[in-house]
Amino acid sequence: MIYEGKQKIWSDYQKEIPDDHWYYVRSCIRQNFFPASERMFTEITQKVLGKDLYETPYHTTCGGIAYHADTIPQETVMTIIARQFALMTEAGYENYCPSCITSFGNYAETLETWREFPELEARIRENLWKACKREFNKPKYLAHSSDLIYHWREEIRKRAKHLLINRETGEPLRIVEHIGCHYAKMFPHKGVGGAEYPYVLAGMVESWGGQVIDYPERRHCCGYGFRQYHVKANRGYSVSNTHKKFESMEPFHPDAIITNCPGCPYFLDRWQYVIAEQTGKTYGENGYGIPVFTYEELAGLVLGYDPWDLGLQLHQVAVEPLLNKMGVEYDPKAKYLGLNKEDLLRPEMPTSIKCC
Amino acid sequence: MKENVVIIGGGVAGLEAAKQLLALGYQPFVVEKSDHLGGHVAQWHKLFPDLTPTKDLIKKMISDIKGANVFLETQVNNFSRTREGYSLFLSNGINIAAKAVLVASGFQLFDAAKKEEYGYGVYDHVITNADLEAYFNGNKDKRVPRSPKAIGFVHCVGSRDLKAGNSQCSKVCCMTAVKQAIEMKERYSNAEVYCFYMDLRLFGKKYEDFYINAQRDFGVHFIRGRVSEVSETMDGRVQVKAEDTLIGKPLKVQLDLLVLMSGMSCNALSQNLVKQAKLEIDSDGFLKSEDNIYSIIESGRPGIFYAGACTGTKTVPETVAEARAAALAIHEYIAEN
Numbered sequence: 001m002i003y004e005g006k007q008k009i010w011s012d013y014q015k016e017i018p019d020d021h022w023y024y025v026r027s028c029i030r031q032n033f034f035p036a037s038e039r040m041f042t043e044i045t046q047k048v049l050g051k052d053l054y055e056t057p058y059h060t061t062c063g064g065i066a067y068h069a070d071t072i073p074q075e076t077v078m079t080i081i082a083r084q085f086a087l088m089t090e091a092g093y094e095n096y097c098p099s100c101i102t103s104f105g106n107y108a109e110t111l112e113t114w115r116e117f118p119e120l121e122a123r124i125r126e127n128l129w130k131a132c133k134r135e136f137n138k139p140k141y142l143a144h145s146s147d148l149i150y151h152w153r154e155e156i157r158k159r160a161k162h163l164l165i166n167r168e169t170g171e172p173l174r175i176v177e178h179i180g181c182h183y184a185k186m187f188p189h190k191g192v193g194g195a196e197y198p199y200v201l202a203g204m205v206e207s208w209g210g211q212v213i214d215y216p217e218r219r220h221c222c223g224y225g226f227r228q229y230h231v232k233a234n235r236g237y238s239v240s241n242t243h244k245k246f247e248s249m250e251p252f253h254p255d256a257i258i259t260n261c262p263g264c265p266y267f268l269d270r271w272q273y274v275i276a277e278q279t280g281k282t283y284g285e286n287g288y289g290i291p292v293f294t295y296e297e298l299a300g301l302v303l304g305y306d307p308w309d310l311g312l313q314l315h316q317v318a319v320e321p322l323l324n325k326m327g328v329e330y331d332p333k334a335k336y337l338g339l340n341k342e343d344l345l346r347p348e349m350p351t352s353i354k355c356c
Numbered sequence: 357m358k359e360n361v362v363i364i365g366g367g368v369a370g371l372e373a374a375k376q377l378l379a380l381g382y383q384p385f386v387v388e389k390s391d392h393l394g395g396h397v398a399q400w401h402k403l404f405p406d407l408t409p410t411k412d413l414i415k416k417m418i419s420d421i422k423g424a425n426v427f428l429e430t431q432v433n434n435f436s437r438t439r440e441g442y443s444l445f446l447s448n449g450i451n452i453a454a455k456a457v458l459v460a461s462g463f464q465l466f467d468a469a470k471k472e473e474y475g476y477g478v479y480d481h482v483i484t485n486a487d488l489e490a491y492f493n494g495n496k497d498k499r500v501p502r503s504p505k506a507i508g509f510v511h512c513v514g515s516r517d518l519k520a521g522n523s524q525c526s527k528v529c530c531m532t533a534v535k536q537a538i539e540m541k542e543r544y545s546n547a548e549v550y551c552f553y554m555d556l557r558l559f560g561k562k563y564e565d566f567y568i569n570a571q572r573d574f575g576v577h578f579i580r581g582r583v584s585e586v587s588e589t590m591d592g593r594v595q596v597k598a599e600d601t602l603i604g605k606p607l608k609v610q611l612d613l614l615v616l617m618s619g620m621s622c623n624a625l626s627q628n629l630v631k632q633a634k635l636e637i638d639s640d641g642f643l644k645s646e647d648n649i650y651s652i653i654e655s656g657r658p659g660i661f662y663a664g665a666c667t668g669t670k671t672v673p674e675t676v677a678e679a680r681a682a683a684l685a686i687h688e689y690i691a692e693n
Contacts, residue, residue: 002480005475214588
């Protein structure tokens, strides 16, 4: 691998990311899958870095899942998006930051479509006015929330309590980065580092002391693929794609996986359990799986947050092997205590993949 | 004393035109921006379909233009119309009053790094057709393993590719891939060689025979399907994903070397020169001929002629034929004016 070759490509795909004043919109599903990730993003942005980040409870779905499942037409999605932009405009912001990769892709696709076909934008404006008497300005800047953490990665590094370094060997931890398909595959110039060798997560890993693994199936889908999973009969195909990825990354002995999509961490995490139950095979060390994280969770660990406050007890694959390598202190007894310290009881343990 | 004729470009077209103009009694000026004559062809090892050694051909072509005024590492800085013809100020400080100008500025190879999914410049064992010719010419290249067991060729890299900005067929790459595949089999007989192609465009004399030869006598595998992505395995090999459209299945193969057949793109002829000479650019980015059937060597501007790949992708024999025609056309033009 010629690292300089990748650096050349990364230099071709840099985007302007304003440092402050962002209008933040959450994902439909991330809070169910990894409930502390978005809260950690607001915590890091507002409390740790002191940035202006605005949210409104009036925000709704962007329609992305329905759009990609072919159940609503593009014009409907665009009108929903126009309403989101109207809320941003009313709040006095011009920098738009979605938490969901599919939303980010939808926003990028809509803005590009309007740029190519201004008459369509005019029609959508009319649709929105008829529907809810709202008007909007298009965002001046569009960045995914992982773009912002990438932008602030060195500021996070300066405040780091733990790095992605094996505390026993002193070696960088080996991290697989997995980018959501809708981040840059449609519009390479909208993503940091482009579509083929995205740098948004790799940049975080490098800044925080880790080593990025590039393995043959790096670009392959996580297995979610919308209809691959949502159509129940296709779920075998979903898990077979995830299996392909793990077989490919296994020889590189990754210590963890970092992701920036709502679906990817869920499927890379949960399907490890299914693969273990089906085949008896696990991909981590000593019968464990490979821990999977969102970038907010990993940033939280680097900044020294308690892993249970980051919601890591809700992962299927045990995160403790990585916590131990990083030297993160945690109380095993507190893993299943609620916010009020009430015991939430223990989940049933799987038979084939080791969990704590 | 014959009138001055300036040839812009010292590749195959420029050399052949210079030879013909010398034979007609002119002393042409050959202006070449690089440090050598022969253009891209001079970098090649052998030419299809008879595996003609390029070195010998270019050597002969250069020896045939003794008497011409050759300026290497020189460009046209200023180009203007005069009452008698054209005035050209060269970067070496020389000013030439020419009655006629032949543009033989050729092509440029598509930059394979632009097709990021193929990993040129990123993966250790991905090279281009030009790199392989340099290797055949004896240049050491650590990207070419000592005893490759599996080698792949990707056709149409940057050609017939709207995304890459080149809609045209590069014309020579299919045949070059067949030639290079055979040459690799001759060197590494135990290696499996795969050619990934969209269509095989083998139109010229003996081309089809050469292709059959590659399959029958050398066992080269031709797979009809474009490569979708290239990655690197743990031991540094190249993993290629493609679709075999004839059997209707995706395939994945690991190779020791992948060769990208970079296509011919229009040459970045100085925009200044194009503007000053009032030349027209065709929709494919190449220089626009007066028409593409009967007047391909005419620019539409008095006294300015074209030869070779400056107007589109060409083979060497086509280029040579055009250069001869252009020399005669220039001679006729000067005689009539």
